[in-house]
Amino acid sequence: AQSVSQHNHHVILSEAASLELGCNYSYGGTVNLFWYVQYPGQHLQLLLKHFSGDPLVKGIKGFEAEFIKSKFSFNLRKPSVQWSDTAEYFCAVNANRGSTLGRLYFGRGTQLTVWP
């Protein structure tokens, strides 16, 4: 079975600090990788995704993530966080097979708190 590990449960930063949230997965085949964000009181939203190609992907709001296949990792980064980035961030994995479309396996989430 697939599993997704997010190393940090709660991260607290000051505005303008750099952010890196770790995500590792366990699955030997080809995967699709995602980061979702959930702002307070809102739905889960897609932040960015990696299906194939360039291992460095850019998402909305200045976020990016790097897929390192040899390390089974897909860490999320942002060079300078803002107070409005306060949210919960979820890493998710999907086996790259058409029959499992939408069957995402999530990490436990990382709560990011940014102090102004």
Added chain:
Amino acid sequence: GAVVSQHPSWVICKSGTSVKIECRSLDFQATTMFWYRQFPKQSLMLMATSNEGSKATYEQGVEKDKFLINHASLTLSTLTVTSAHPEDSSFYICSALGPGSGRYEKLFFGSGTQLSVL
């Protein structure tokens, strides 16, 4: 953007009663919906895949007789927790695949339902 409405947002019930949670796609037709549950400080766990007009596909370890899923129309899937017990208390989230599946921009999530069983 596309919206998935989940109702109720929270519910408290007595042990032994059944609770129904609705998931509606408001401005698109969703042939496939997914149900997740999340315990405090844990991952969202996929429970089942709901396909319109057919039986749901349950993940390993999820009791299909306890968590009844009905996807009777292209805009509505329901999850009924039957004979609920305190250990069923959890946060339940649905998601829906919009038309043209294959693009994850078209996977939309509901806002979740917090179930508390007394």
